Amino acid sequence: MTDLTVELPGLDLKNPIMPASGCFGFGKEYAQLYDLSQLGAIMIKATTVETRLGNPTPRVAETASGMLNAIGLQNPGLEKVAGQELPWLEQYDVPIIANVAGTTTEDYVEVAKAISEAPNVHALEINISCPNVKLGGITFGTDPDVARELTRAVKEVSSVPVYIKLSPNVTDIVSIAKAVEEGGADGITMINTLLGMRMDTKTGRPIIANITGGLSGPAIKPVALRMVYEVSKHTKLPIIGMGGVTNVDDVIDFLSAGASAVAVGTANFVNPFVCPEIIGQLPERLHELGFDSVKELVGRSHRL
Amino acid sequence: MTDLTVELPGLDLKNPIMPASGCFGFGKEYAQLYDLSQLGAIMIKATTVETRLGNPTPRVAETASGMLNAIGLQNPGLEKVAGQELPWLEQYDVPIIANVAGTTTEDYVEVAKAISEAPNVHALEINISCPNVKLGGITFGTDPDVARELTRAVKEVSSVPVYIKLSPNVTDIVSIAKAVEEGGADGITMINTLLGMRMDTKTGRPIIANITGGLSGPAIKPVALRMVYEVSKHTKLPIIGMGGVTNVDDVIDFLSAGASAVAVGTANFVNPFVCPEIIGQLPERLHELGFDSVKELVGRSHRL
Amino acid sequence: MIKQERMQVVKQQEIAKHIFELTVQGELANEMAEPGQFVHIRVADSFEPLLRRPISVASIDMEASQFTMIYRAEGRGTGLLSEKKAGDLLDILGPLGHGFPVEEAQKKAYLIGGGIGVPPLYELAKQLNERGIETVHILGFESKQAVFYEDKFRELGDTHIATVDGSHGTQGFVTHILNELPSDFDTYYSCGPTAMLEAVQWAYPQKKGFLSYEQRMGCGIGACFACVCRTTKSETDYIKVCSDGPVFPAGVVIS
Amino acid sequence: MIKQERMQVVKQQEIAKHIFELTVQGELANEMAEPGQFVHIRVADSFEPLLRRPISVASIDMEASQFTMIYRAEGRGTGLLSEKKAGDLLDILGPLGHGFPVEEAQKKAYLIGGGIGVPPLYELAKQLNERGIETVHILGFESKQAVFYEDKFRELGDTHIATVDGSHGTQGFVTHILNELPSDFDTYYSCGPTAMLEAVQWAYPQKKGFLSYEQRMGCGIGACFACVCRTTKSETDYIKVCSDGPVFPAGVVIS
């Protein structure tokens, strides 16, 4: 019997696979397609204090083996998420990781405090890396000092473990990771999207209304893998890795590089059944590679 | 008649298309395939003071719509480049942009001074962005102060205009661009590769012997385009844009984003005739889009 | 129910300039509920192109478990789609979204389509006629070369064609035809460019109308918030074209 | 001369487990100079997979302007390649590199191949036999299921097969066979895994030998410095497998 379980701060996971924030809404749509209880966890869409309308459209554009998005943190706001979305999700036996966003430290603190009290929220994912909003978001994720202080503030109020979501748009991701470790983070999730752009060749106009967008999908996997490898080498924090995961071998690669669990984003749009499919394939693939448990695989690349 | 010519500091180009450094050696191999005089310019392989053996193999790995390389600046050294490679290239009516690399400022200065005196070298491209060497390279390209001072030192000795090649592996590329502008750079070339990694899924080992490598190809085009757009918005320096260009529409996009000319790297490996093919297609494509000259197109996205 | 299936291509042919008619077979066809729904197609197994392409269902043949789509091959994805041949398998997700409510029409309906917005109106016309509703079809195209399904629509009812260059039918837009026609219908249904939908809404403020919108999509099922439009129904919310639409009652979408 | 051509697939078949034989036709075939050269194949028009795949030429038919390759479909690129059918066009760059020098053999040559290193030895055997050289073939495979071209080689000379699992021929590696054979040849040619090439060099330090190497490639024509090996000829230089090789005289490559 292959052991797929993973224990992380706040999270006892049946398996290491979870949909990434923003690529799975609050679960309702995918629940039409399969039983969400199969998932290791669910990272829900970023939640802010108030309702956010997000950016104008077009919000997505395709690129070579990737896509750009500039949704701009559209969400129904804390009240509705805590009052409607999370209770609805309680019917499933799956831990929720709540993605928290904001413009000021106070925003983050307010959402973190309230949402961490929901019974099925087992961990927070603090989004200091959203490239698609003018204020907050990524600005918290590019300066180690700011990142450390935000982590501290959130840790103080959260009733569940706190994971910080790192931006890849930095010169030195290890310094940010170390800063949030000092700030008391329980774990790291990485990576958010790379800032990119696509033109309409005919008109010369950027396709995304917001001009720039976040690049995700298979195109960014090499960058994500490199960053997970570096951060896992230089910090002790557990990592939930993501960026371009589309199949079971991608999951193996992220675990090998040092991630303890893996999130799947864009691939849900290409194949809505990708998460349960990967979960189904994991035992056999682990067996083929000579492993009895997911845990054995974590950080394998560092031990070679 | 569509006007393909471009005038840049030191460079009177027949057309805006040139092979990118490291993807065209010193021209000999592609000269077997077509007449190099067709090209707008040639960016030759990085040259260092001494012969460099570069990194162990494997040095390349394929990724989704991209590739990783960690050649490690292998080159025959200044003496051979200046004594053999450049004189050989004199048979072609094409300006050479010499790519200069090193470990210390002195190295850069030494190569820059000597190589800029070669009759067919019309400009230097200072590689402060190579991610594949332990010393020098990228370390010069991630700190604005270091970049400014290096630019100054090189400008002092160079007998031709100096272009600085920027790294995308930074939090704020505009600050680096502004720093080299202050340092006296005549232009910017961008982008070099994104740092990435690929695992052998079976063994968990990184495929590239150097562990990490530089990501290039269509996968990175959105990142490159975004950076060219930002830098052209915030500096006055002319830009030679690159990153994932494979066809004539990619060239249009880079020009629209603010590049004055465009370099083609990885695509040469996929289609060795890509540069002359694009040059051949440019007039008709410009005409279709309603432009009479390449220059009209430059920075079009900013004017919309 | 939404299904993801590798459906078999039964037939593909170019029926007008760059316009392809593609018929596929599989269980998914049996899930089709309303005209105006769409499917999300993965045109290649590789990651490039990465995203699925939304294409409307143009006609449904439940008995044969088949449905037909009509699309213009313009970009990379639809270009690859047009290379599929009978026997090939095609990864299709669907049926998606809410289509045209056929039960809303009383006696006579106007079906107003532009370009690649015309296809879903064909299944709609079929179903309305089955219900005994008289349908009038007002269809706009770029030029004669781009016209398709004219005869098929004629079989179902009065059909008027406009072309921008005047090479076939009335010169101009569908609105030029609408101006000449009586307003003796109770319900209109429309699909086409947003500007056309706007014009149609303006033309018939008093009538019951249903309009099908387009937006660039990610997931196609309502999870990613890519395909939103502002709505008159709420200041603090969007509607999603993929799951709330693509068909909305007139007056709901702010475009 | 190196050409890039969309060549036509004439035939493709699986001749052993996961081993495909692929014949293509076009002008490029007429440029073939030496056995042991390779071509660089673009397996898809999309960017994924992006890079070309190097595959050796297994036999050349100048009269028909055709050549044949034999490859193992394992990864993504060769997997896609194995789906090509007669009539499809395939973007091929070649011929590339320097092959086996047939003029170096005097009377009797040993051709020693392992796995997918076997194919180029077939054209070599043909050309050596045409020159009146006696060829002995020592070929190693994983197992019986992976063996190919045994009869074809037998037609040209003495042929010995080794399989790792002993399911066919001698159990073990080609070196086990070499140990049993006389050393009455003047020249050897070898292609296969690096470990095998090393072993063969060690076995015959006094003989004239030529070995074909593999490296991961970018350009395939000598411009990118991806495919280098250290060499005994210089401390300050590499040799490139793609343009200086893939065939090198024994003793030149440090692997």
Ligand SMILES: Cc1cc2nc3c(=O)[nH]c(=O)nc-3n(C[C@H](O)[C@H](O)[C@H](O)COP(=O)(O)OP(=O)(O)OC[C@H]3O[C@@H](n4cnc5c(N)ncnc54)[C@H](O)[C@@H]3O)c2cc1C
């Ligand atoms: C609900 C719905 C139904 C549709 N039904 C049809 C139909 O029946 N027949 C038909 O010909 N077309 C239809 N379209 C438009 C069709 O989806 C686009 O023409 C197609 O996606 C373009 O893809 P491409 O690869 O050819 O173009 P590319 O330019 O290569 O596409 C790049 C990206 O942009 C998206 N995109 C480009 N144009 C559009 C567009 N107009 N709408 C939405 N996304 C776009 C693509 O899906 C892709 O993600 C429909 C669109 C929607 C939203």
Ligand SMILES: Cc1cc2nc3c(=O)[nH]c(=O)nc-3n(C[C@H](O)[C@H](O)[C@H](O)COP(=O)(O)OP(=O)(O)OC[C@H]3O[C@@H](n4cnc5c(N)ncnc54)[C@H](O)[C@@H]3O)c2cc1C
């Ligand atoms: C000069 C030369 C001649 C060759 N001749 C043959 C032949 O006749 N028959 C045959 O079956 N194989 C041959 N090979 C090996 C063949 O190139 C690889 O098996 C093939 O590239 C693997 O591609 P893939 O897409 O299946 O694997 P993937 O793992 O998807 O390939 C990923 C990347 O790694 C490269 N790669 C992976 N394995 C190898 C390898 N062993 N050598 C070089 N690059 C590799 C690929 O080219 C690609 O860039 C030859 C290699 C070289 C260098």
Ligand SMILES: Cc1cc2nc3c(=O)[nH]c(=O)nc-3n(C[C@H](O)[C@H](O)[C@H](O)COP(=O)(O)O)c2cc1C
């Ligand atoms: C449409 C879309 C919306 C996203 N929204 C969020 C978000 O709200 N919060 C967040 O932290 N990350 C968000 N992300 C980033 C993803 O969670 C993930 O970090 C990124 O897409 C990389 O993974 P992938 O390549 O598997 O998509 C979003 C990504 C996409 C594509």
Ligand SMILES: Cc1cc2nc3c(=O)[nH]c(=O)nc-3n(C[C@H](O)[C@H](O)[C@H](O)COP(=O)(O)O)c2cc1C
């Ligand atoms: C194999 C390889 C070698 C390279 N060597 C150099 C180099 O020596 N100097 C340099 O400045 N850039 C080098 N580059 C970077 C390219 O010049 C270019 O900036 C980058 O590849 C992005 O462009 P592309 O996507 O078109 O390849 C190299 C790139 C590749 C793929």
Ligand code: FES
């Ligand atoms: S396309 Fe994802 S919500 Fe509509």
Ligand code: FES
């Ligand atoms: S593959 Fe580029 S030098 Fe050999």
